[in-house]
Amino acid sequence: MAGHIQDRWYKVEPGPGGKPIKLRTDRYGSGLRYRARYIGPDGTEKSKSFPDKQKRRAETWLINIEADMARGQYLDPQAARTTFREYAERWLAALTIDLSSRAAVEGRLRLHALPYLGARPIGSFQPEHIRDWSRQLEEAVPSASYRRLIFDAVSSVLNAAVDDRLLTSNPCRVRSVKAPRPVPTRVQPWSASRVFAVRAGLPKRYQAMADVGGGCGLRQGEIFGLAVDNIGELGWLYVRQQVKKVRGSLVFAPPKRGKLRDVPLDPEVSAALTEHMKRFPPVEVTLPWQTPTGPKVTHRLVFTSGVGTALWSNAFNDQTWKPALASAGIISVPEKGQRYAPAREHGMHALRHFYASVLLDAGENVKALSLYLGHSDPGFTLRVYTHLMPSSETRTRKAISAMYKAAGRAHDGPETAQAA
Numbered sequence: 001m002a003g004h005i006q007d008r009w010y011k012v013e014p015g016p017g018g019k020p021i022k023l024r025t026d027r028y029g030s031g032l033r034y035r036a037r038y039i040g041p042d043g044t045e046k047s048k049s050f051p052d053k054q055k056r057r058a059e060t061w062l063i064n065i066e067a068d069m070a071r072g073q074y075l076d077p078q079a080a081r082t083t084f085r086e087y088a089e090r091w092l093a094a095l096t097i098d099l100s101s102r103a104a105v106e107g108r109l110r111l112h113a114l115p116y117l118g119a120r121p122i123g124s125f126q127p128e129h130i131r132d133w134s135r136q137l138e139e140a141v142p143s144a145s146y147r148r149l150i151f152d153a154v155s156s157v158l159n160a161a162v163d164d165r166l167l168t169s170n171p172c173r174v175r176s177v178k179a180p181r182p183v184p185t186r187v188q189p190w191s192a193s194r195v196f197a198v199r200a201g202l203p204k205r206y207q208a209m210a211d212v213g214g215g216c217g218l219r220q221g222e223i224f225g226l227a228v229d230n231i232g233e234l235g236w237l238y239v240r241q242q243v244k245k246v247r248g249s250l251v252f253a254p255p256k257r258g259k260l261r262d263v264p265l266d267p268e269v270s271a272a273l274t275e276h277m278k279r280f281p282p283v284e285v286t287l288p289w290q291t292p293t294g295p296k297v298t299h300r301l302v303f304t305s306g307v308g309t310a311l312w313s314n315a316f317n318d319q320t321w322k323p324a325l326a327s328a329g330i331i332s333v334p335e336k337g338q339r340y341a342p343a344r345e346h347g348m349h350a351l352r353h354f355y356a357s358v359l360l361d362a363g364e365n366v367k368a369l370s371l372y373l374g375h376s377d378p379g380f381t382l383r384v385y386t387h388l389m390p391s392s393e394t395r396t397r398k399a400i401s402a403m404y405k406a407a408g409r410a411h412d413g414p415e416t417a418q419a420a
Contacts, residue, residue, distance in 0.1 A: 003038025003065070005058050034058045038065055041074060048077060080123020080166045085114050087122045087166070088157050098253070099246045099291055108150045109157070112137060117154070122161050127171040130154075134177070147180035155179075186387055189357035190350050194328060201327030206320060208276035209303060212237075213351025214358075215269035217373050220348040222255055224311045227299035228282045231273060237265040239374065241299065243310050249292040250310050252299065259374040273302065283308040321348060356381075357388045 009028045015021035032049035036058040040046045050058040068074040088109055095102050116133045134151065141147045155172035162170050171177060190198075199210035212223050221242035230238045239261045241252045254260065283304045288294040305311055322340040325331045331343050352373070359369050366389075370381035404410045 003036060003062050005055060005062070006035040006037055007033060007055075008035055009033045009052070036062050038062060040076060041069060042076075046076065046078060075123060075165050075168060077123070081121045082123075082166065083118060084120050084122055084125075084157070085118035087161060088114065088118075091157050091160050100244055100253075103247060105153050105156075108153045112141060112150045113154050122158075122166050125158065125167060125171050127174045127177050130171045130177050134180070138180070144180045145182040148182055151179050187353045187356075187384060188345075189353045189388065192354075192358075194330070195351065195354055197328035198324045198330070201324035203320060205276075205280045205306070206303065208272045209348075210351060211269045211272040213348055214354045215266050215272075216263045217352050217355035218263070219256065219352060219374075220313060223348070224301075224303060224313070224316075225252060225299070226302045228277070228302060229300070231270070231302075232262075232265065235265050235267075235270070237263045237269075239263060243287070243301075245313065246290075247292055250287055250312065251290055251292060251294065252287045252297050253290045255374055257374075257376055259376065261371060261374050263372045277302060285310050317347065356385050360385060360388045 008031070009025060010022045011025050012020050012022055033052040034050040034055050035047050036050065037045060037047045048058075048061060050061075065074070092102065092106050092109070095105070097105075113133075116136060117129070120129065133154075137147055137150060141150065151172065155170060158167060158170045158172055161167040172179070195210060195214045199207050202210065209223050212218050212226065213220075216237050218226070218237075218239060219242065221244050222239055224243040225241045226237075227241070230240055232238060239255050242255055243250055244253050245251075246253075282300040282302055284298055285301045285304060285308070286296050286298040287310060289297045301310065303311065318340065322331065322343060325343060325346055326333045326340070330346050331341065334340050356369060356373065359372070360366075366382050366385075367378045369385070370378040373381060375381045401410070
C-alpha cells in the first residue's frame, strides 16, 4: 500500500521493559483522527484526513491512490481543489493564439462562464453541472452560434484540466451533454445590382472599397490595411496586412491565420483604385505591429478616415456602412434618435461572398478560390459555397443527353420517341 495511516489520537512509546504502549496525544477526541499520507508523483507529500472509526476507509483510499498512479490515472486531490476561475485564468495566460482571439475567448468566459462555474473546484465537475449551466446559457444568450463558441471555450479549459491530471474526463464531451447546435444557414450572395447600389450609397472616399471587396474578396480589415505597395503593376493584389483592434488599440497585423496571399487584380478594380487614389491620395499611417506594444510600422494606406487615420471597424459600420445599406433598401432607416438595427448578415463580408459566387458561377475551381480567399483548407471553402457551384444535376442531364445524341438515340420529338 502506498504511504501509511497516521493515528493522530494516539502515539506509541516504549513502555516498561521496552514493550511499546499506546498513549493518548493532546489531540485525542478532537478533529479528524486518521491521516492517510503518501508521496505523489511530483515527489511531495500528499494527505487526506478521515474521522474516527474510518481507518478502513482511509486504507481503501490509499490503495486506490496507488492503483491510479500505477495506471497513470492519478489526480492530485489538492490541485483538483483549484477553482474553475483560477484554472481558467492560468489557461488563458498560457494561450499562444493572437491577442484579439485571446481577448474574444476571455470575454466569453468572463461574461458567460465564470459567473456560473467560476467558484466550482475543477476536480468536482460532473456532467450535471454542465447541463445546468448550458440551460442557463440558453436563456441568457439567444444566438445558438454564440452559445456554441462559449461552450467550446469552457470545453477547451476542461480539456486542459484533463491533460493536467486535475480531472478524469471532460464533462462537456459525454453523451448526456449536448453542445449548442447553430441552425444551419446557407450563404445567400448579393446580386451585382445590390453591390453597386450599396457602392453608390457610400461616401465618395469609400466607394472603391466595394470594388476591392466584391472584386478581390478581401476581408474588411484587409481593405482597411490595403497599402499602395500591395497593388502590383502586373495584375495582382498582394494581401500582406490588415488593420485590427487589439485591447482597444488599432494595430497592423498579418491577415487572418497568417495567410499571406496574392489575388488577381481585374482591370476594372485596378481602374477604380487608380481613380480613388487620384481623388483621395494615400496617407502614411503608423501603427504598432500585432500588439499595442509592438514595433511601429508605417504603410501608405489607400483608405483612411477624413482626418488621415486608420479606420475603426465599429465606427465605420455604424456611421458609414449601415447608412449605405439603408440607401440601397437593404435595412430600414432608424427612427430619429435610434441606432440602426443589427445587420450581421449584411456586413462588409457580404462583398466577399459575392466575390466567391461570381468566381464559382464562372467555373473557377474551389482550390483556386480557397487560395484567393485566404482559407486554410479548400474543404472549408467547399462546405461554405458548395450550393453556389453550377448544379451537378444540370451537368448530369447534359452529359446523358450528349451520350444519347452521340449514339444516335436522341428523342427529338413525340414521333421519334414512339418509334424508339
